[in-house]
Amino acid sequence: MKSSSTLIYDGSFNGFLTAIFIAFDEKINVADIQKNNQCQNGLFSETETVFTNVEKAKRVWNGIRSKSHNAISNVYFAFLSETEGVELILYTYIQKLMSSKNGKHLDYSDNIVSHVTQLARKVSKEKHRMEAFVRFQLTKDDVYFANIEPDYDILPLISKHFRNRYADQQWLIYDVKRKYGIYYNLDHVELVSLNLQEIHFNKIRKSDVFEAEEYDYQTLWNDYFKSTHIKSRINPKLHRQHMPKRYWKYLSEKKEAV
């Protein structure tokens, strides 16, 4: 039997797809696929470092997509969940997909398939939540700025939505957990990393990077939020289910509740 090896990649999605390419191409008996900063050598496997190659990554992407559009988005979304060991799960998933006759009809009662679908669904749910919960604050240099702290790495997924919607204003959404952001400069969206002096979550104290009017609008929004509940119908449990507490920090309407 061929000995098994562990593939080490750079942590990027393209890197991961390159690893998949190599695994298939060289018919490697894959023991694991790990990010380079967190690799632990398996006792019985050799390691092989993968150099990210966009061409190869693209071939894998197209290969999966030609089987099923649904599958490629499942793979991408599940990957962004950053779940430990997700690479190996996805590898198995892709193997199953490629050997299936028709990728559109994957078997949902299969464990791996349902696991990947579940992960993808979680990420997709947070993507939608972030499209809803980002709160921009207008800075003095005319940028609508927002900090977020999502569970999963969803910035690449929400970029298009914000680009399509806020086409006539500069905006910047910054993930404080992963320390990078996306910035729209009225022309295109670019990745940025910032040296943030302070993280702008909800504070009663005002920061002078923002327009004075900014706080007026936050107050109006807060008032509006408060005026929407109908007292005789209050239901805190349902409220938290829709808007989990961990997101409140960045929601100006929850300023007083935090």
Added chain:
Amino acid sequence: MNFQRIREKLNILADAAKYDVSCASSGSDRANKDNGLGNASRMGICHSYTEDGRCISLLKVLLTNHCIYDCAYCVTRKSNDVKRAAFKIQEVVDLTINFYRRNYIEGLFLSSGIFKNPDYTMERLVAVAKKLREEENFNGYIHLKSIPGASDELMYEAGLYADRLSVNIEVPTISGLKLLAPDKKHEDFKKPMLKVKNEIIRYRSERKVIKSTPKYAPAGQSTQMIVGASGETDMDIMYSATYYYRAYQMRRVYYSGYVPVADDARLPAIGSQVPMLRENRLYQTDWLLRFYGFAVKEILNSDHPNLDMDVDPKLSWALRNLHHFPVNVNTAEKAMLARIPGIGMQSVEKILKARRFRKLNWDHLKKMGVALNRAKYFMVCDSRYWERRDLDADKIKGMILQTSSGKYRNKFSAQLSLFN
């Protein structure tokens, strides 16, 4: 911006608007135009949630809460002693734009008390929408209230700028309307609805010929009915909902449990329970009619004029029609799968896909999210175990109730016991 003044107005005019439950921002697909501001996403986004768990997606305000009418169920009625205010057109425009740019909202839902006369009021609502579209290049969602009695010309214009238009029926029976809103005529409600419906149809057919035909109310019309204010039955409500869906091609009918706002012998007293469970059952029925292929008379008829509060309407129907069951999930047609209690439309799709690969057993179904505690009495699958006892409807209902912890059971046990 005169912040203090705006703040005061917003507080009054948002508070008065909150009893309108329809806040959906879905169903429109206005794209961003010329790198302007905003777009309407087909699904609609809930940017926040009220403390009673409802979606906040629109800035929902009245243009004014001055009103010349005196509808008994409404906080804005003429005889009610409340603070009055009125926004200027530009003030609503500014609020909408600034909220939108901060990603607070999907757009605007503008309604109004009737000031002077219906046309005078409708004209101002239209002016706000027009300004947003033409001066601000705003492509977000706009929902305007059609004011009962407004002229055809204004309704025509409204549809050019708004994504959705709605007239609230409020009271589902004509006799109830006479009693509670004596100044309003049934025809006044129907007139603007009919105009908008006809325009939607006209624009749609023109669009087929000329691609560049502008949009006209792309998210259609909706309406709302108050539940529990005029002693109506569930059958009254759902038959009239079915009529509005059909006659005016409504996208949605909303049902709003009456929140007591007046001491008035014609209405439930202040402090009485909001009939939330009933409201929920009506929504469930609405779904069964729109997505599950049920006809309204199967669920409500003169033998059963009211919905069962203990169990959902689908289960209730199944219990009355045991002769259709058990259904074999591995062979049944889609329409019949959809009628099994505990199996939602999503599970139906999953079952159809998965059963191509293998015969499904209890485990598979559980994984797909089927509520087996209800479904198991009504189906068989690839297993030797299934409900063989010859149970009657009451027995089944009792056993299901014992094992279920419905959302509303504990919270509303007081209300429930009324019906037991």
